Amino acid sequence: MRVYLDNNATTPLAGEVQEAIKEALGSFGNPSSSHEYGRQARELVEEARGKVAALINVDPSELIFTSGGSESNNVVIKGTICRSGSCVFAKKQGRAHIITSKVEHPCVLESCRCMEHEGAQVTYLPVDEYGRVSPDDLKDAIKDNTKLVSIMLANNEVGTIQPVKELTALTRERKVLFHTDAVQAVGKVPVDPYELGVDFLTISGHKLNAPKGIGALWFRNKVHVCPLIIGGHQEWGRRAGTENTLGIIAFGAAAELALKTMKEEAVRLSRMRDRLEKTIIERIPDVKINGHPEARLPNTLNVSFKYVEGESILYMLDFEGIAVSTGSACSSGSLEPSHVLLAMGLDHGLAHGSVRFSLGRFTTDEEIDYVLDKLEEVIARLRAMSPLCPQN
């Protein structure tokens, strides 16, 4: 049996999405061309834009397509803090200040660090034991030169959902822009940027059963952002380069499917996830559940297994056909374990022993049963050879 429980890393293409791609394979026109080929491609692109916009309940004219979540996040952070002479933000104030959190995706953290090298100031907000940013901390961190706050909507590793609505109430009164990286939330839970009160929102296609290499960025029309990629009028001059038409069409189909099935999928996934969590606690001693007990994505379960190391769990499960991910340093190639778990206050041992199970559209109850059986065996085997595990 093969079980894929790494849907927060990427998801399989849904059948509906594959069909949409097949149908569009012949539509090779450049959407910018005026002839029939181009017009046909343009029509498909705009139809897809409408579907993605509908998923987050926004006006399609405020949504640009990008190469994915990383690009969207880079463009917001680099584009709002642009120091070029033509940038309105650069003129308004001298040294820009950005606020983000310690649990963001590396593409946000590294973009912020990059802006620090460019002279910006950055505050990395701490999180509580569940991975949540405190509104009071944000309030205290906002300064007169704060330009941008970037806090993710849901965390990729532990699934914790940030209190974004409370946070934007604070930035709005100080006229500070708010960006949220929503790649893990969109398609799993209802997301509406107007309702959240954000100015920018990042979406990724491959997290919701579309292919890799396509994403989107929503932002209010009146907000100025310097594009990262220039040299073309595409996406209203906000992102140059001929559109990834097939990716966009697939993204549209995936968004349509997500919108149609989100409600029932969220119920189904959280029921299976809760069963997985409950049974692990019942059957395996010395475990710790990471993430917020309620404010959490319906598909995500992050568990630390004491006395064992995550990479060895990952490979033992891989031998059994089960795909998961770990916050252990050993599998990331870095020296430190998950920055998210450490920011949540876990010690190195618990962070090294963490495993993320992320369920998806194709996960079944039979698969959960299989995973539970194999997991129990694997943890017992590894603990039997661990010098840390107390003797039975």
Add this chain to the structure above:
Amino acid sequence: MAWEYSEKLKDHFRNPRNVLLGDESKFEYDGVGEVGNEQCGDIMKIWVVIREGRISDCKWKTYGCASAIGSTSVLSEMVIGKTIEEALAVTPSDIQRELDGLPGAKIHCSVLGDKALRSAIYDYFRKTGQIDRIPAEGEIVCECLRVTKSEIEQCVHDGLYSFEAIQKRTKAGTACGGCKEAVTALIARAKERGGHS
């Protein structure tokens, strides 16, 4: 991450040899050694049984990644039957060779295995009044990999002046990385003393 591990390592990870299972206190041994810590993500503990100058049994327990487990397993097979001198002559490179290679980021696993075995043999020396056979270890700089001050000084003497070059040779700082400052300070001091430029 793609499989970077050899078939041999995968086999030792899946079917580890000579693990000390069950009640540790019931196992009769002549020497035991432990290296690493939970912060680094690797701990290796090795027990040896010595009969007539030979390692007649070698058991182990390892907390760590697949390559840490595989390295200890293969090491235990390599040393059983060897004389103490032969076992002490086993190097991390021998362990890597026996495993058909280790990925670059995992070399420290073989270094740890080697040090755990040494530590177990030295424990045997200590218990049997052969203290003179234990080389002076000196002050440890890198706790995770048990790299000593004198090893770092030797590197500088040999013309390795950068942290990276010394890391490459000794594997210091390749587990938790916490000793980088201490090693860098040692390099500076050793350079001054050595009078090299």
